[in-house]
Amino acid sequence: MKSFLSLISLSTLAASSAIQHPLHDVSDPQAPISTKALVSSRALQDHITAENLLKRAKHLYEIAKLGTEQYGHPTRVIGSGGHIGTLEYIYETLSEFSDYYYISNQTFSAVVGDVFESRLNLGDKSPASARPMSLTPPTKNRDVVYGPLVLVANQGCDASDYPSSTSGSIALILRGVCSFGAKSEAAGKAGAIAAVVYNNWPGSLSGTLEKPSKYHVATFGISNEDAQPYLKDLKDGKTIHSSAYIDSVVEDVATVNIVAQTKGGDQDNCVMLGGHSDSVGEGPGINDDGTGTLTLLEIASHLVNYDVQNCVRFAWWAGEEEGLLGSDYYVSQLSEEENLKIRLFMDYDMLASPNYAYQVYDARNAINPVGSQELRDLYTDFYTSHGLNYTYIPFDGRSDYDAFIKNGIPGGGIATGAEGIKTPKEVEMFGGVAGDWYDPCYHQLCDDVSNVALDAWEVNAKLVSHSVAAYAISFDGFPKRTSIKNNAVGEDYLYHGPKLIV
Incomplete structure (x- = not known):
């Protein structure tokens, strides 16, 4: 049997095509009963x-x-x-x-990324919840970058949210209002060498920067809990010497939807x-x-x-x-x-x-x-x-x-649940462990x-x-x-x- 990709070459996959569902005359007198x-x-x-x-x-x-x-x-x-x-x-x-079945395929292009290594140090600690964003670019020269942590105003969606000290620094940005990609882009335009987005409710934070921009900078997500000590120190006027490192690649790939219809x-x-x-x-x-x-x-x-x-x-x-x-x-x-x-x-x-x-x-x-x-x-x-x-x-x-x-x-x-927390009431209904994720291995x-x-x-x-x-x-x-x-x-x-x- 020919394989899927021998029937549809990778070069063909790169060009999008719409599925055409063939018409089928179920009343065709030639069709077997x-x-x-x-x-x-x-x-x-x-x-x-x-x-x-x-x-x-x-x-x-x-x-x-x-x-x-x-x-x-x-x-x-x-x-x-x-x-x-x-x-x-x-x-x-x-x-x-x-x-x-009628079996058909539909090809389209998508942007994907791969993070090979990453490290984030804020002050003398590495936040346990730190995760690189999907589709993040690498740090400059795929090497460690150093700079002070700078608190961005509001949600970091507007250029006016970024103080002049952002240039050469690592921007700390609150989640919300605009996309992660927009925040990373705004930080890059302000001269930041990296960005850290912290959650606006309990729990860790991960996400994607989506469509690449030349202004995107290496971007991490951290939990609200991990962010609190840094927020306090920055508001008290303390300097937090920090470093960031991401080795990653972002690229376009061709991929396929498969549809089967009776x-x-x-x-x-x-x-x-x-x-x-x-x-x-x-x-x-x-x-x-x-x-x-x-x-x-x-x-x-x-x-x-x-x-x-x-x-x-x-x-x-x-x-x-x-x-x-x-x-x-x-x-x-x-x-x-x-x-x-x-x-x-x-x-x-x-x-x-x-x-x-x-x-x-x-x-x-x-x-x-x-x-x-x-x-x-x-x-x-x-x-x-x-x-x-x-x-x-x-x-x-x-x-x-x-x-x-x-x-x-x-x-x-x-x-059946992802990263949400199972309640004691749900344990009565379904069994399991209260306080744990429905899927402790989610993603x-x-x-x-x-x-x-x-x-x-x-x-x-x-x-x-x-x-x-x-x-x-x-x-x-x-x-x-x-x-x-x-x-x-x-x-x-x-x-x-x-x-x-x-």
């Missing part, structure tokens, strides 16, 4: 086992090792061998079912679901979002045994960790006609966090495209019918559903095969199967789509490329 049974929720769920999911997770981790040569550890970040291997795995698995079913009424195929550069991403990627792949592999009445469209997005790039690009390329064929979009990201809670996006029709609440209720009804607790989480644009709801497509999804090297709760993953994979089957059978009672107008709250969410908060 199917003898398959109509899909049912129970039948599709019965294919899902923790054993098979774990087997796929182990294979994905081996693929992530292909990123080791470049990054020094397993990763599936876009542009890495691990992500290219992930795309090949998805494509080769789907190609076995080319008689059942040839059967009503092609004008599609249920769509997606997960992102990439990880962060810091680790292999087996929970985030290997669990979503593999759940979709497992279900797609079993759906072929059944007929559907509405088309089912699976998507594996690239560049989610760089700011929802793949899903944003996909939706931006849809014509109004193609947009209206998507009756709803379901997002599946992080389905097996070790310290999990069963989380449902609180998608309400009043502030989102009509139909989002009906999807939300499908999830909660499933948990309730199985005697399981659930909790609502904000539908705030943090994952790949955002472009869909902003373009009039009902959306929703489930998750870290330890997000490997040992970092998945198989019991939660199996439950959620069955729920994903149920969501697919329910809408593949019928949209009866589900609101019809008549417009691509956006009913979502008109807020500029933080999680896209220009303002990504990871």
Whole structure:
């Protein structure tokens, strides 16, 4: 079998192309009459086992090792061998079912970066929470730079916030109002040799500078707690001699969305679901979002045994960790006609966090495209019918559903938690450890095969199967789509490329 990248050369990948969904005449008299049974929720769920999911997770981790040569550890970040291997795995698995699915790809370019080494010393200490920003440039000559720490006024978004002493110094900037990239650029224009952004609420801080600027300087994030002693000393007029070092590279890479759509079913009424195929550069991403990627792949592999009445469209997005790039690009390329064929979009990201809670996006029709609440209720009804607790989480644009709801497509999804803190009440509901992150290995090297709760993953994979089957059978009672107008709250969410908060 030809591999994905032998079919699509890297030079071809560098040029963006829109997916063209072929028309399929299900009434074609030449088409063979199917003898398959109509899909049912129970039948599709019965294919899902923790054993098979774990087997796929182990294979994905081996693929992530292909990123080791470049990054020094397993990763599936876009542009890495691990992500290219992930795309090949998805494509080769789907190609076995080319008689059942239309398989298409959509290429686009994205900016990625790699930080090889970094150190930050403020005074005689190195803040424990210090992390280099994604897409940060290196320090000058990839060497250590020295200068006093200077406190920037307000949030460092305007040139007037930077005192004259910023030149030749390391700028200390409060998070908020403008993007991290804007802060780094303003610091660079003011002559800073590096920048440190500190959090405006408890906890550590990491993020991206997004599109490179010639004015960007090497930029770190630190926690609010770590910043407090320095803020006090600077306000008291003390001098804090500091140093910064980042060895990094920022570059453009080509990457790919993969989409598989059933040839059967009503092609004008599609249920769509997606997960992102990439990880962060810091680790292999087996929970985030290997669990979503593999759940979709497992279900797609079993759906072929059944007929559907509405088309089912699976998507594996690239560049989610760089700011929802793949899903944003996909939706931006849809014509109004193609947009209206998507009756709803379901997002599946992080389905097996070790310290999990069963989380449902609180998608309400009043502030989102009509139909989002009906999807939300499908999830909660499933948990309730199985005697399981659930909790609502904000539908705030943090994952790949955002472009869909902003373009009039009902959306929703489930998750099991990322860096949030589990409460004592949630321990009563789900078990686990109060005060710990839902995923203690979120965006870290330890997000490997040992970092998945198989019991939660199996439950959620069955729920994903149920969501697919329910809408593949019928949209009866589900609101019809008549417009691509956006009913979502008109807020500029933080999680896209220009303002990504990871």
